Amino acid sequence: MTLLRALALLLMGSALSAAAIATSPLPEQADAASEPPRTKPVNLKVLPGDITPTSLGRLMKKYGQDLGVECSYCHVENRDTGKLDYVSDENPRKQTARVMVGMLQEINDKYLGQLGGDSRYAAQVTCGSCHQGRSSPPPFEPRWR
Numbered sequence: 598m599t600l601l602r603a604l605a606l607l608l609m610g611s612a613l614s615a616a617a618i619a620t621s622p623l624p625e626q627a628d629a630a631s632e633p634p635r636t637k638p639v640n641l642k643v644l645p646g647d648i649t650p651t652s653l654g655r656l657m658k659k660y661g662q663d664l665g666v667e668c669s670y671c672h673v674e675n676r677d678t679g680k681l682d683y684v685s686d687e688n689p690r691k692q693t694a695r696v697m698v699g700m701l702q703e704i705n706d707k708y709l710g711q712l713g714g715d716s717r718y719a720a721q722v723t724c725g726s727c728h729q730g731r732s733s734p735p736p737f738e739p740r741w742r
Contacts, residue, residue: 640684643695643702660694663725664732697724 675682
């Protein structure tokens with residue numbers, strides 16, 4: 598009888614584990630739920646108008662990581678739906694972000710581009726180069742003090 602009970606418990610445990618796995622979201626489903634819907638981007642003023650929704654999502658995620666902020670830092674919540682309104686320009690931080698993105702593009706394309714093949718400047722400047730994971734860049738502290 599003990600062997601029969603052990604076998605029954607093993608089968609029940611296996612069935613419960615299988616049910617839990619079958620009903621849990623896959624990692625890509627879980628990530629997709631936290632991202633905005635993949636529609637054609639609108640109201641782009643600095644980024645290229647032909648950027649794909651996937652590329653835009655990755656870029657915005659990178660900006661958020663570089664500044665240590667969530668999407669709601671620059672985007673406002675729609676009062677009716679409670680969801681983020683990515684098109685709205687109501688948050689002044691969004692305009693600041695546009696200026697900063699334009700500055701990055703100019704630094705990388707115009708200025709670093711003039712340095713040609715100099716390997717010291719091969720890596721592009723990013724938001725994280727200055728912000729270092731903070732919404733406001735930390736003050737510079739020279740090492741030689």
